[in-house]
Structure formats: structure tokens, C-alpha cells
Amino acid sequence: MFANKVSLADASEKLSQHHKEFLLFFQNGTLEVELYKPHLVDKQTPHDRDEVYIIATGEATFELEGKTTDVTTGDFLFVPAYAAHKFTTFSEDFSTWVLFFGPVLTV
Numbered sequence: 001m002f003a004n005k006v007s008l009a010d011a012s013e014k015l016s017q018h019h020k021e022f023l024l025f026f027q028n029g030t031l032e033v034e035l036y037k038p039h040l041v042d043k044q045t046p047h048d049r050d051e052v053y054i055i056a057t058g059e060a061t062f063e064l065e066g067k068t069t070d071v072t073t074g075d076f077l078f079v080p081a082y083a084a085h086k087f088t089t090f091s092e093d094f095s096t097w098v099l100f101f102g103p104v105l106t107v
Helices: 008-018
Strands: 022-028 031-036 050-057 059-064 067-072 076-079 085-090 095-101
Touching: 008 022, 008 031, 008 050, 050 059, 050 067, 059 076
Parallel strands: none
Antiparallel strands: 022 031, 031 095, 050 076, 050 095, 059 067, 059 085
């Protein structure tokens, strides 16, 4: 076991066993790394910290503050704290790494 590594295959398997849309897989300081696989609808609301998505599998349409873009495996997205965002459509195999980092920001 290598403590500083998270395998996509292992994370996907664990997530499927928990029947949740996301699970935390790594934490260090202010960094939290999750794997997120929305089911039918992305129910996210704005977060109080900056966030990065790295698309792990599949394809989606992403909306950030009213603007949309198509994303696919390997793409990187940055979402500032408190920004309205969501995946509006996504393939059945869609999943994304989610990285929260930095301090909690107040509005």
C-alpha cells in the first residue's frame, strides 16, 4: 500500500459499494480529494472553498455561473468558492475527481 496514491479503479469500486454519489479518499492539510459520480441529476450547491474537477471517466456538460462547456476524460475545471456550478448532462460512465483546497471563505 502506498499512502499517497489513490487508484481510480479502487476508488470507483469503493464508491459503487457505498451507494453514494461521492466519497472522500485523501486528506492532507486543507486538501480533500473525492471521487464524484452523480446519479441522474447533479444536486450540488456552491461550496465555501475553491474546488478543482479532473474528469476521470466519461463526458458531461458543465455549467459555471450560467456559462457552459463540454468536458471529457482528462479535462480540468476550476470553480471558485461560492460560484454556482453543476454538471447539466453526463454520460452513464461519468465520474470526476473533486479537489477542495484552501481556507473556508466567507461571503
